[in-house]
Structure formats: C-alpha cells, structure tokens
Amino acid sequence: MKTQTLNVGLVGFGMAGRTFHAPLVAAAPWLELSAVVSGDAAKVQAVYPGMTVHDRSQTLFADPEIDLVVIATPNEWHFPLAKAALAAGKHVVVDKPMAVSLAEARQLKTLAENAQRLLSVFHNRRWDNDFLTLKALFERGDLGRITALESRFDRFRPHVGDRWREHHRPGSGVWFDLGPHLLDQARELFGMPRAILLELSNARDGAEIDDDFLAVLDYDAGPRVTLSASSLIAEPTPRFAVHGTRGSFTKYGLDPQEDWLKAGAIPEPGWGVDETPARLMLDEGQGEEIDLVRHELPCEAGDYRAYYDAIAETLLHGTPPPVTAESALDTMALLEAGLDSYRQGRWVKLKEGNGARRRLLHGKGE
Incomplete structure (x- = not known):
C-alpha cells in the first residue's frame, strides 16, 4: 500500500515545463510539485x-526533501543538469531527447546505474490516442502483415520565430524536436531498424536550422517505414498511413492533449478522448475474391498522465519504468545515426533489429 508522497522539483518553466510537466506532475497521485527552478518567479x-522558486538548479538539487528532479530545459542543458541531479542522489526524468549526443546519453545511463537512481525520458507520445489505437490494431492483426508505415508530424509555421529551437544551438532544429517522437514510436512498434537514411532541409525563408526532414528506416524483410516532419505544410496530411496484406489504416489530426494542455486544461476523467475516428479499409472477401469495406475506427483514449502515474509506481513499488533509459538510448542512437546519414549522404547501418518485436509485423494466421 502506498504510504508516501514524492516531492518533485522541476527545472525549467518554458513551454515544456509549464505546458507538459508541471500539470501532469500535479495531476499524478503520490507526486507533488514542490519547487521550480526559473529565472522568473512571478x-x-x-x-x-x-510555489517555491529557485533561481539556480544547485539549490534545488541540494534540497534533501526533493525525491525526483524533472529536467525541462533547452536540449543542450539536459546532460549537465541530469548529471548534477544524479550526483546529488536524485531520481531524474529528462524531457526528450535524453541529451544532444549518444556519448552523453550513455554516460547518463551509466551514472544512474552506479547511483542506483531512476533515469527516464519523457517520450510522452507513446500515449497518443492514434499510436495506442495503432498498437492495438497491430496486436489484433487486423491489417495482416505490415508492408509500409508512414508517420508524419506536419505544421504550418511559415515565419521563423526567435526561439532557441530556431537558432544554431546544440540539439536545435526539427530533427531533434520531432524526430525523437517519431523514432521512438517506430522503435516501439518494430524494434531497431537495420539502417537509416535521413534528409534535412531549411525550407522557410530565413531558416537557420533544419525545419523539414524525411527519414527512411530499413527493416530488411520488414515494412518500409518513412518518418517526416515539416514546418511548411498547410494542407492536412495523414498523421499515420499504414498498409498491410489485409488492408490500410489512416488517421488525420494530431492527438488533442497538447492543445488542451496549452489552453490550461487539467487532466481529469474522460481526458484524451479524440472525437475524430481513424479509417480502416479492410478486405473482407473470401478466398481470392476481394471485397474492400471501409470502417470508422474509434480511437483509444490518449493519456499523458499515464507516464507520471507509472513513474510514481516505479519509485514507490519498483515496477518497471514507463520509459527505460535503454529504450531512450536506442532513440538517441537513431538520432545520431540519422545525422551521420545526412552528413555522409548515404544509408548508415545500425545493429540488427529487435526480433522480439517482429510479431507486430504479421497478422494472425500469417
């Protein structure tokens, strides 16, 4: 039985800290947002x-009452701040990506293991409604053997803003912003690919850093997986388009949780329900006869709350963390291999894909 509340310190109160982490921590049972590090206490x-507000992270890390530290700063600060928090004996959650290099990420994982502290990364889009719906569809085998998956994250932001992500800084650009989401979801579905090919571009007038990417993941005999994101797409595109031997799945529109959180909504019962259904086109013919039937598929409810609920369970009861450092390290390996591919203009190979997840590629009876 739970017997205590865990005190959480949040480092950073920008978009990520204020919009995602603070309200989700506050909504989680057995977690209490106790202090924030920010240069703007007001x-x-x-x-x-x-709320207790520190102007320096060191004073938060020195507080013996703080159990868990959440790092929600620009990407270049993830490594030094997480390293310092682990050295102070704190459990740590880092906003994605874990760091700006694979070497930094590996060092953090080692530090956490040596300190016997939790290190997890906020890959919240594992709890998007469309992704949860797609996972359930794969598990049921409705689409048969999966032959192709396209995952897009498009926006229309034609004007370059004065944000750190738009400037030449470590970990800036759309590849480090949206790439971790799409790569993590692909890895969750299919394991690690055999190789990656990445193209980056600066599409907008005045763009300093990449604002458009196209990545292709090679799963050998598995599906063709393409991931893309752009800041100059005005016409709605499918968030997911998946094809298999028995039919196709498409879903338009982004999970609404981010917009709700930006608007100040607080997670409550009924949270995460998306009224826009996915579309299924399935072959329901017998034998060689083809009979394509269109279905509307209600989406599973998305639930970003599940991440911090599970973090509390991990710290209080030793259950597996919702996102392991090992899985976050895989995503870092893909991010870095993608950059190598872009710089070299060729496919870059990775370790052999995770065969344990190949079961998701095949429908029942195949």
Whole structure:
C-alpha cells in the first residue's frame, strides 16, 4: 500500500515545463510539485501561487526533501543538469531527447546505474490516442502483415520565430524536436531498424536550422517505414498511413492533449478522448475474391498522465519504468545515426533489429 508522497522539483518553466510537466506532475497521485527552478518567479507563481522558486538548479538539487528532479530545459542543458541531479542522489526524468549526443546519453545511463537512481525520458507520445489505437490494431492483426508505415508530424509555421529551437544551438532544429517522437514510436512498434537514411532541409525563408526532414528506416524483410516532419505544410496530411496484406489504416489530426494542455486544461476523467475516428479499409472477401469495406475506427483514449502515474509506481513499488533509459538510448542512437546519414549522404547501418518485436509485423494466421 502506498504510504508516501514524492516531492518533485522541476527545472525549467518554458513551454515544456509549464505546458507538459508541471500539470501532469500535479495531476499524478503520490507526486507533488514542490519547487521550480526559473529565472522568473512571478511567472511560476502566477500559475502556482506560493510555489517555491529557485533561481539556480544547485539549490534545488541540494534540497534533501526533493525525491525526483524533472529536467525541462533547452536540449543542450539536459546532460549537465541530469548529471548534477544524479550526483546529488536524485531520481531524474529528462524531457526528450535524453541529451544532444549518444556519448552523453550513455554516460547518463551509466551514472544512474552506479547511483542506483531512476533515469527516464519523457517520450510522452507513446500515449497518443492514434499510436495506442495503432498498437492495438497491430496486436489484433487486423491489417495482416505490415508492408509500409508512414508517420508524419506536419505544421504550418511559415515565419521563423526567435526561439532557441530556431537558432544554431546544440540539439536545435526539427530533427531533434520531432524526430525523437517519431523514432521512438517506430522503435516501439518494430524494434531497431537495420539502417537509416535521413534528409534535412531549411525550407522557410530565413531558416537557420533544419525545419523539414524525411527519414527512411530499413527493416530488411520488414515494412518500409518513412518518418517526416515539416514546418511548411498547410494542407492536412495523414498523421499515420499504414498498409498491410489485409488492408490500410489512416488517421488525420494530431492527438488533442497538447492543445488542451496549452489552453490550461487539467487532466481529469474522460481526458484524451479524440472525437475524430481513424479509417480502416479492410478486405473482407473470401478466398481470392476481394471485397474492400471501409470502417470508422474509434480511437483509444490518449493519456499523458499515464507516464507520471507509472513513474510514481516505479519509485514507490519498483515496477518497471514507463520509459527505460535503454529504450531512450536506442532513440538517441537513431538520432545520431540519422545525422551521420545526412552528413555522409548515404544509408548508415545500425545493429540488427529487435526480433522480439517482429510479431507486430504479421497478422494472425500469417
């Protein structure tokens, strides 16, 4: 039986910290948002009156009452801040990506293991409604053997903003912003690919850093997986388009949880329900006769709350973490291999794919 509340310190109160981490921590049973590190105490206390605000991360890390530290800063600070928090004996959650290089990520994993502290990465889009729906569809084998998956994350932001992600800084650009989401989802579905090919571009006028990418993952005899994101797509595109030997699945529109959190909504019962159904086109013919039937498929409810609920369970009861450091390290390996591919203009090979997940590629009876 749970007997305690875990005190959480949040480092950073920008978009990620304020929009995602703070409200999700506050909504999680057995977690309490106890302190925030920010250079603007008034901004924090306007949302959380009476909140303890530190202007330096070191003072938060020195607080013996803090059990868990959440790092929600620009990407280049993930490694040094997580390293310092682990050295101070804290459990650590890092916003994605884990770091800006694979070497840094490996070092963090080793530090956490040596300190016997939890290290997890906030890959929240494992709890998107469309992704949960697609996973359930794969498990049932409705599409048969999966032959192709296209995963897109498109936006229309024609004007380059004055944000750290838009400038030449370590870990900036759309590949490090949206790439981790798409790569992590592909790895969850199919394991690690055999190789990756990446193209980056600066599509917008005045863009300093990549704002468009196309990545192709090679699963050898498995499906063709293409991942893409752009800042200059005005016409809606499918978030997912998946094809198999028995039919196709498409889903338009992004999971609504991010927009709800930006609008200040608080997770509550009924949270994460998307009224826009996915589309299924299935062959329901007998033998060699083809009979394509269109279905509307209600989506599973998305639930970003599940991440921090599971973090509390891990720390209090020793259950497996919702995102392991090992799986986050795989995503870092793909990010870095993608950059190698872009710089060299060729496919870059990775380790052999994870055969344990190949069962998701085949429908029942195949």
